[in-house]
Amino acid sequence: MIEGCARHGIRGISPWRDQVAQMGLKEAVKSINSHGLTVTGLCRGGFFTAKNWRDDNRRAIEEAHALGAQCLVLVVGGLAEGSKDLISSRERAREGIATILPEARKAVGVAVDVYHVWWDPKLEQQIRRAGKRILAYHICDWLVPTRDLLNDRGMMGDGVIDLPRIRGWVEGAGYSGFHEVEIFSELDWWQRDPDEVLRVCKERYERCT
Amino acid sequence: MIEGCARHGIRGISPWRDQVAQMGLKEAVKSINSHGLTVTGLCRGGFFTAKNWRDDNRRAIEEAHALGAQCLVLVVGGLAEGSKDLISSRERAREGIATILPEARKAVGVAVDVYHVWWDPKLEQQIRRAGKRILAYHICDWLVPTRDLLNDRGMMGDGVIDLPRIRGWVEGAGYSGFHEVEIFSELDWWQRDPDEVLRVCKERYERCT
Numbered sequence: 001m002i003e004g005c006a007r008h009g010i011r012g013i014s015p016w017r018d019q020v021a022q023m024g025l026k027e028a029v030k031s032i033n034s035h036g037l038t039v040t041g042l043c044r045g046g047f048f049t050a051k052n053w054r055d056d057n058r059r060a061i062e063e064a065h066a067l068g069a070q071c072l073v074l075v076v077g078g079l080a081e082g083s084k085d086l087i088s089s090r091e092r093a094r095e096g097i098a099t100i101l102p103e104a105r106k107a108v109g110v111a112v113d114v115y116h117v118w119w120d121p122k123l124e125q126q127i128r129r130a131g132k133r134i135l136a137y138h139i140c141d142w143l144v145p146t147r148d149l150l151n152d153r154g155m156m157g158d159g160v161i162d163l164p165r166i167r168g169w170v171e172g173a174g175y176s177g178f179h180e181v182e183i184f185s186e187l188d189w190w191q192r193d194p195d196e197v198l199r200v201c202k203e204r205y206e207r208c209t
Numbered sequence: 210m211i212e213g214c215a216r217h218g219i220r221g222i223s224p225w226r227d228q229v230a231q232m233g234l235k236e237a238v239k240s241i242n243s244h245g246l247t248v249t250g251l252c253r254g255g256f257f258t259a260k261n262w263r264d265d266n267r268r269a270i271e272e273a274h275a276l277g278a279q280c281l282v283l284v285v286g287g288l289a290e291g292s293k294d295l296i297s298s299r300e301r302a303r304e305g306i307a308t309i310l311p312e313a314r315k316a317v318g319v320a321v322d323v324y325h326v327w328w329d330p331k332l333e334q335q336i337r338r339a340g341k342r343i344l345a346y347h348i349c350d351w352l353v354p355t356r357d358l359l360n361d362r363g364m365m366g367d368g369v370i371d372l373p374r375i376r377g378w379v380e381g382a383g384y385s386g387f388h389e390v391e392i393f394s395e396l397d398w399w400q401r402d403p404d405e406v407l408r409v410c411k412e413r414y415e416r417c418t
Contacts, residue, residue, distance in 0.1 A: 084371040086328065121299065149355050162293040 001194065002028075006035040008198045012178040014041040014136075015067070017060060025066055032067065039069040040178045041111070041136050046074035048096030049081070049089075057100045064104075070177070071135045072104065073111055109135030112170055113182065115153055118142060118161040127169045134175040138182045139163060139209055151186040155200060157208030167209055179209065210403065211237075215244040217407045221387040223250040223345075224276070226269060234275055241276065248278040249387045250320070250345050255283035257305030258290070258298075266309045273313075279386070280344045281313065282320055318344030321379055322391065324362055327351060327370040336378045343384040347391045348372060348418055360395040364409060366417030376418055388418065 005013050013032065020028045020042075032039060045060035047053055064072040076093035083089065097108060110130040115138070117123050127134070141159030146152050156163055167179070181201045183189050189197050214222050222241060229237045229251075241248060254269035256262055273281040285302035292298065306317060319339040324347070326332050336343070350368030355361050365372055376388070390410045392398050398406050 079369055084369050084374075086330075086371070090330065119295065121295075146358050149358060160288055160293050162295070165293075 002031050002035050002037065004194055004198050005037060008202055010198065010202065011036070012038040012040040012180070014039065014043055014069075014073070014180050014182075016043045017063060020063060020067070025063060029066055029068075038178065039067045040180055041071045041073045042067055042069040043073045044075045045072045045100070046076045046093075046096070048092050049077035049079075053077075053096060054099070057096075058103060061100065061104050071106070071109060071111070073136065107133070109133045111136035111138060112166075112175075113138035114161050114163065114166055115140050115142060115182075118166065123166070124169050127166075127173050131173050134170060134173060135177070136180060137167075137170050137175060137177065138180050139205075140181065140183045147187060151184040151190075152188075153183045153185055155183060155185075155189065156181070156204040163209040179205065181205065211240050211244050211246065213403055213407050214246060217411055219407065219411065220245070221247040221249040221389070223248070223252055223278075223282070223389050223391075225252045226272060229272060229276070234272060238276055247387065248276045249389055250280045250282045251276055251278040252282045253284045254281045254309070255285045255302075255305070257301050258286035258288075262286075262305060263308070266305075267312060270309065270313050280315070280318060280320070282345065316342070318342045320345035320347060321375075321384075322347035323370050323372065323375055324349050324351060324391075327375065332375070333378050336375075336382050340382050343379060343382060344386070345389060346376075346379050346384060346386065347389050348414075349390065349392045356396060360393040360399075361397075362392045362394055364392060364394075364398065365390070365413040372418040388414065390414065 001019075002013060005011075015028065015032075023031070042060065042064040045057045045064075047056070050056065060072055063069075074097065076096065077089075079086065079089050080092075101108060110133050112127060112130070112134055117126075120126065139156055141154035141156050141161050141163070143152060143154040143159045183201075210228075211222060214220075224237065224241075232240070251269065251273040254266045254273075256265070259265065269281055272278075283306065285305065286298075288295065288298050289301075310317060319342050321336060321339070321343055322345075326335075329335065348365055349370075350363035350365050350372070351370050352361060352363040352368045392410075
């Protein structure tokens, strides 16, 4: 994938920790550097409902530093097993971030992932509010119908998200970083030749976003 | 179903228009009245993206009056075919409601359907704001994992919605009407004996809501 990005003129990458581990951290750093890619982010820390969340986030921060990642993307975790208490669940996320923040030696910011926020009537206003704290912009599309709640994200242009509009808001808020394509697609894109996927990503990025 | 509700001591019903049409409006009115059921609502008007929305909503309002329904539940429709413009889509819903309202000879109100709102960080505040305008309270549960985005609603108690908490908010806002069980469940409850479904609904309503 690293080599593929470089070959297609994609100048950044946001690796997942399991894939970095599989490759070996040192080897990943070496390969990414030698291909001249920017590490836009490391996916994913957070998961504050897991038992070992402190140690795991500590390791994630170290890996992010080793990779020279511009940020560590947090997925904070949802309801604890057996719980229905959303309020304390949100509180746990806040506390978790506060706990690991000193070790990160970075500020907390916002990743705008269109898949999660495209429908929000207050999206424009919230993007403006986030302003300079926007650290990442993740794009894909929302398919109609969506066949799987987690892994049926669409390629830009294949769904109903008004990507140019949201891009305008994000850039208007002062964000000038990379646009990261993130398409969980068990039923389609993950089954295709990675080289074709990268080619379509580039083409759609230019035409549909 | 009318007879089943009466037999299980369920004192209200919110019929769907297609089922009323199948039975015949007069016959439905007669049967519901003879079993002493309150018509808590008629499902569903709205769909302002459809070509014939004016006439269809006019008919829905007439049917609701004929049934003595306490309200007509509107599903306002989403994006128009081929459109990605959420803002004008919301505007269309507002205009559609404003257009049909004079014919309804009723006020606009809010149906609190837990399936749509359970996750909202501002739910308590918004329920308080809706106050006396709450006309219906729809309950079911959110299953984890959800296998279908539309028709995999859960029976109360089988998912992660904190139903007693939301009920407290709704009652605290002054709502004292019926609690309507609405479970779209292609994969489970629609396959079971309707008599069993009604029995479980009652039991779960008393134990889990």
